[in-house]
Amino acid sequence: MPLMPVLSLEPVLVFGCSRLGSALTPLDRQASIALVRRAYDLGVRHFDTASIYGQGDSERLLGAALEPDRAKVSLASKAGQLLTPKQAALAHLKPLVRWLAARRGGLRQRVAQTRAQGVPRCFQPDFIERSLRESLARLRTDHLDIFYLHSPSPEVLGDAALFTRLAALQRQGLFLKLGVSCDDLQLAQLAAAHAAIEVVQYEFDGSAAAADVMQALTREGKSGLVRGFSRLVGQAWEGTSHAWPQKLRAPAFSGLVMGTTSITHLEQNVAAFRSVLNMGRDV
Secondary structure, three states: OOOOOOOOOOOEEEEEOOOOOOOOOOOOHHHHHHHHHHHHHOOOOEEEOOOOHHHHHHHHHHHHHHHHHHHHOEEEEEEOEOOOHHHHHHHHOHHHHHHHHOOOHHHHHHHHHHHHOOOOEOOOHHHHHHHHHHHHHHHOOOOEEEEEEEOOOHHHHHOHHHHHHHHHHHHOOOEEEEEEEOOOHHHHHHHHHOOOOOEEEEEOOOOHHHHHHHHHHHHHOOEEEEEOHHHHHHHHHOOOOOOOOHHHOOOOEEEEEEOOOOHHHHHHHHHHHHHHHHHHHHO
16 A cells, blocks of 8 residues: 655655535536546546545545545545535535536635635544544545644644544554644644654745755654645746755655646646656756
8 A cells, every 4th residue: 555655765746636626626526536537547646635625525526536546545634624604505506606606707706705714623532533534434445544634723733632532543543644734834843843743744935944844854754745836846847946946855855735627737747747856866
């Protein structure tokens, strides 16, 4: 079973599925599954989603697309965020909303504004366990390769009851590695120093602070996955930099998250990623 490497020799490409199943994504079920299957055919073996993405449809689509090849892929999901009543209602009207949004720019903008307002969070142990088990059902699997806390506050990382429950769930085999998906670098630093956290996902903005997080993960023997595909890969592929930025070249750098809803863009992104990997081998 392909696991996310710790202190990997070279990073992997992770297909981020935050837009899969979204009301604003112009893909029906068949097209969404075809997109995931194309990623698989191109050699992508790591897929990242969350309980809240597409009101759960992201996980459902991934599960349907990858069930025949589950033993050959790494699945990661996240828990800790909730749908607002308005967002929950939107889920039941998604086909209609998608159809209207494609034809009426004003509606598309209102849906985007509703989503941008953010979502409530809950990291109570019972909720996190229930969310994990529901994710497993939607993904049609008995375990996750990585289970992330989804943008928790720093205080959540100090919740002993939560981490006691997480340790028990991990011992049961419901997930292999525990991670934190971070919205800011302060949280990423705290997660890197947390004894129970094995994987940290965060936005790599090229700053010294972002590089410090990766160095901290390296010192702790942990894995770092970063968002920022277009910036990190695009510049290198276009010849404006050489392979990975120097600040990112650390043993903990294990993967780069890429998201798209276009097969053409997917193919271009995979080609770009491989090109940068090859350049990196020559550096």
